[in-house]
Amino acid sequence: MIRVAPSILAADFSNLAQDIKNVEEAGADLLHLDIMDGHFVPNISIGPPVVAALRDKTKLPFDVHLMITQPDKYIDSFVKAGADIITVHAEACTHLNRTIYSIKQHGIKAAVALNPATSLTVLDYILEDIDMVLLMTVNPGFGGQSYIKSMTRKIRSLKNMLDERKLIVDIQVDGGINTENIKEIIDAGANVIVAGSAVYKSKDIRATINSLRMMG
Numbered sequence: 434m435i436r437v438a439p440s441i442l443a444a445d446f447s448n449l450a451q452d453i454k455n456v457e458e459a460g461a462d463l464l465h466l467d468i469m470d471g472h473f474v475p476n477i478s479i480g481p482p483v484v485a486a487l488r489d490k491t492k493l494p495f496d497v498h499l500m501i502t503q504p505d506k507y508i509d510s511f512v513k514a515g516a517d518i519i520t521v522h523a524e525a526c527t528h529l530n531r532t533i534y535s536i537k538q539h540g541i542k543a544a545v546a547l548n549p550a551t552s553l554t555v556l557d558y559i560l561e562d563i564d565m566v567l568l569m570t571v572n573p574g575f576g577g578q579s580y581i582k583s584m585t586r587k588i589r590s591l592k593n594m595l596d597e598r599k600l601i602v603d604i605q606v607d608g609g610i611n612t613e614n615i616k617e618i619i620d621a622g623a624n625v626i627v628a629g630s631a632v633y634k635s636k637d638i639r640a641t642i643n644s645l646r647m648m649g
């Protein structure tokens with residue numbers, strides 16, 4: 434089952450509630466919220482108050498991607514703001530296992546993100562404990578970048594790793610994904626597709642979401 438998670442990083446920030454409604458009505462499955470702190474990534478986006486303000490504007494689950502250092506300090510705030518899934522970067526966590534369990538203690542889903550150059554081996558002893566892996570397919574920080582081709586091989590390797598261990602863990606991909614490259618990405622094993630520019634810059638958002646689900 435392929436799910437599409439539009440990233441609001443590409444939405445009109447002066448009109449977020451309407452832009453969220455647009456993707457919900459067009460059939461999005463999740464809403465991807467990119468949280469950037471200007472330390473872990475060279476950009477600053479939004480924080481818990483904005484997430485909380487958006488919570489009653491949509492029924493879509495909130496998929497919160499923390500691109501921040503010391504994510505443990507902010508888990509409570511994002512849960513209170515309405516997160517349904519919290520993703521932390523392996524590169525940002527000193528005690529990844531502890532961070533994952535502190536997310537799970539709130540009764541929401543926990544996921545681990547990896548930058549493009551980070552090896553899958555860091556997942557070896559955490560894979561059993563998480564709901565989703567987010568493979569960044571661009572270097573995090575900005576929307577509108579090009580998909581890094583070698584990430585297709587990384588998606589395939591993760592899919593094989595999960596199959597060998599008989600684990601059901603979602604494979605989310607994020608960055609530079611569009612209707613041109615979606616086939617190779619889904620064929621490699623990804624099942625949760627984050628797309629910012631491809632969705633928000635599209636003339637027909639419903640058709641684009643359907644194509645990203647490979648139904649178009």
Ligand SMILES: O=C(CO)[C@@H](O)[C@H](O)COP(=O)(O)O
Pocket residue numbers: 440442443465467498571572573574575576577578607608609610627628629630631
């Ligand atoms: O996390 C990020 C970037 O750091 C992404 O969620 C991007 O926002 C995806 O945007 P596109 O590459 O689809 O425009």
